[in-house]
Amino acid sequence: MPESPDIAAVWSILLERRPGTRGATQEDLLPVVEAAYAEPRLRALYPFPTHGTLRFLRGTPPWREPNHDDLPFILYGGPPYxxxxxxxxxxxxxxxTPAEAAALVVSHLPTGQGPA
Incomplete structure (x- = not known):
């Protein structure tokens, strides 16, 4: 099984909208990814776009822990977000705005999740 990319690499792939990347063709995803990336606490999490959402996961795949996807997420395609x-x-x-949505996620992260 190929090794999964690290968190920084996934952010880079999403920001560059590399062909074949999940969400690369969705124009309304990029502003949300950029806003989330600007937040250090979100940038420390694994970004996972799926079904019109940008989720923030606690680690890279393969996910074995049951709480890997228990953080707030953004439904993009807005405004409103x-x-x-x-x-x-x-x-x-x-x-x-995407920046306000990202800030709202950060304000609801558990204490100690990501850099201060």
């Missing part, structure tokens, strides 16, 4: 808890458990809020 919706931020939910894991599993769409609760709408944490709506944001007018």
């Amino acid at each position: 919706e931020v939910y808890t894991s599993g769409y458990g609760e709408l944490l809020g709506e944001a007018g």
Whole structure:
């Protein structure tokens, strides 16, 4: 099985919109990726675009821990940009810009998750 890319490499791949990359053809994903990347605490997490969302995972694949996907995420395609808890458990809020959505995710990260 090929080794999974590290977190910094995945951010780079998403920002460059490399062909064949998950979400590379979705124009409305890039501004959200850029805004999330600007947040150091999010930049420390594994970015995972899927089904119209940008999720932030606790580590790189393969995921063996049950809590790898328990952080808030952004539903892109806005404005508004919706931020939910894991599993769409609760709408944490709506944001007018990708930067506001990223900040909302950061404000709901557990203490000690990512750099201060």
